[in-house]
Amino acid sequence: MSQYPALAGVHVLGAVQPGYETILTPPALAFVAQLHRMYETTRRSLLTARMQHQAWYNQGGEIDFAGEMSSVRADPNWKVRPAPADLTDRRVEITGPCDRKMVINALNSGAKCFMACLEDASAPTWDVMVQGQVNLRDAAAGTITLEDKGKSYALNAQTAVLIARPRGWHLDEAHMTVDGERVSGAIFDFGLYMFHNAKALIARGSGPYFYLPKLEHYLEARLWNNIFITAQSMLDLPLGTIRATVLIETLPGAFMAEEILYELRDHITALNCGRWDYIFSYIKTFQNDASKLLPDRAAVTMTVPFMAKYAAHVVRTCHKRGAHAMGGMSAFIPVKDDEAANEKAYSAVRADKEREATLGHDGTWVAHPGLVGVARDVFDRLMPGPNQLHVIPAGSATAADLITPPQGPRTLAGLTNNINVGIGYIAAWLRGQGAVPLHNLMEDAATAEISRTQLWQWKKAGASLDSGEKVDADLINRVTDEQLAVWKAQVGDNFFAGGKYTEAAEVFRTLTLADKLEPFLTVPAYEHYFAR
Known part of the structure; x- marks a missing residue:
């Protein structure tokens, strides 16, 4: 001090x-x-x-x-x-x-x-x-x-x-x-x-x-x-x-x-x-x-x-x-x-x-x-x-x-992309990066916010995907584990330890499965990782 x-x-x-x-x-x-x-x-x-x-x-x-x-x-x-x-x-x-x-x-x-x-x-x-x-x-x-x-x-x-x-x-x-x-x-x-x-x-x-x-x-x-x-x-x-x-x-x-x-x-x-x-x-x-x-x-x-x-x-x-x-x-x-x-x-x-x-x-x-x-x-x-x-x-x-929602698909691919991008962005954010190219798109914190709040709301509402699968904790946990493995295969073991992907997956999982929707993921993540 x-x-x-x-x-x-x-x-x-x-x-x-x-x-x-x-x-x-x-x-x-x-x-x-x-x-x-x-x-x-x-x-x-x-x-x-x-x-x-x-x-x-x-x-x-x-x-x-x-x-x-x-x-x-x-x-x-x-x-x-x-x-x-x-x-x-x-x-x-x-x-x-x-x-x-x-x-x-x-x-x-x-x-x-x-x-x-x-x-x-x-x-x-x-x-x-x-x-x-x-x-x-x-x-x-x-x-x-x-x-x-x-x-x-x-x-x-x-x-x-x-x-x-x-x-x-x-x-x-x-x-x-x-x-x-x-x-x-x-x-x-x-x-x-x-x-x-x-x-x-x-x-x-x-x-x-x-x-x-x-x-x-x-x-x-x-x-x-x-x-x-x-x-x-x-x-x-x-x-x-x-x-x-x-x-x-x-x-x-x-x-x-x-x-x-x-x-x-x-x-x-x-x-x-x-x-x-x-x-x-x-x-x-x-x-x-x-x-x-x-x-x-x-x-x-x-x-x-x-x-x-x-x-x-x-x-x-x-x-x-x-x-x-x-x-x-x-x-x-x-x-x-x-x-x-x-x-x-x-x-x-x-x-x-x-x-x-x-x-x-x-x-x-x-x-x-x-x-x-x-x-x-x-x-x-x-x-x-x-x-x-x-x-x-x-x-x-x-x-x-301004408030009438559009019609459109609700798919396993969309859910999977939310989790993949959410993990990828949060990992970069935890490494000190705020704007990140992912899958040929430039993403910032809003990307992860959409990804985790959309899944939280789908789960809260008991929504089902177009394929019939219910969006619940079991599905989100399973796909989160799968996408963490995808990131691990993509970045390699040497980089994985310092890449913050494991921490990012847990941040994403915790916020998405919480009973109460956190207004901004950056607030608790800041307190845990950056405020010290």
Whole structure:
């Protein structure tokens, strides 16, 4: 444990490796501590409210648009603040973790923006989080370089706009405490990035831009807005310097999309369709409702009715209020030395991006530099201007539009894939990786969340597969054992001991077979593996 003499009550519990002292400076830690002291009580109360809302849904309570905010939705006069110049055209954004090579390659990828993820694409180890801040500090300054295996990496003259994604409200940072309390992971990530980089980014013609994950209520957006106001005041920056994009990646958040824009109207530029977490949130919200079972994960595409309605709802809501509507991630990635597989991946990405551009999205996400050009070509062809704020999809979304599940197969192959990918992803996460290529798809934490919650819900409901097999503990245990053996055969005995596959299988098995659905697998896994 280290305590900074000038900072009463502030302790850093993680090891301070060489270079970390440039991030964990007394002024930066004081900045984070002040935000914590002002807003931690509110964060805790909002997390309690989440649990109460979930208890309501579990008891059969309905989800709907917020009645108390109907006047905000009905008022045609308010708009969000116009986007700054470097966020006016966001036709292709690349996302990924904050390791040094990824940061350089993403900024050089030709994408308009790089969403540097300290959340679901990063395993929240102490070293990953602090080294990520080092890398983003150097990127914001334009000085980031790397020598690796005889190759030199540096930034091009023209780079993507940097946007940071801090952790969600539900995650703590166990390695920093203030007055004996853990600091929120969100405030830790935001505070350090804001303190070190806001003025450097402004000096280079950009600004402190953020992606905000996993919001479930407009009051959670209000908390972020208050933090933004305070942070700007502490750094002597004008109101509206910070700009945020909110991921609409929870079902409750989709019902409050317009209110989220309203709460952040001085600081928000866009909403994003976070499709994979959205599916996870749908399952979690309706965990006790046997009438809301989804088919195999692969069958829940953006073209099924409730997902298509959700995307149209986000575009309509954004453009009505002058905000951009960002499309979601296509998980396909290029396959090295396999032309046929690559063309299949490129075709899938083109179709996905054509759907988004035609609907009215102002840009989209890709997970690999090799797909930037594919997505850009589609948006260049279908969106000749910098955005499509003038396109407002007809109609309006009803509650039934957003919650009616699609029909589709429920197969042993789908169950097996959930378990295989769940084990593979969790193993990588336990090794410190947050974004992982599995079976030619780029997966992050949402993948494992969908996989384990879907099987939990199928088991809870006593569902049967199309083949007639009942989804119960015996079936899940059997297939988990089989897929652990598959991974062992694939990676080999020498790697298996350090690969964390056995631990991953037990994490997956324990959470899937538990009587109570854990809201996020990353919370108990963090406590067990990373919080020490």
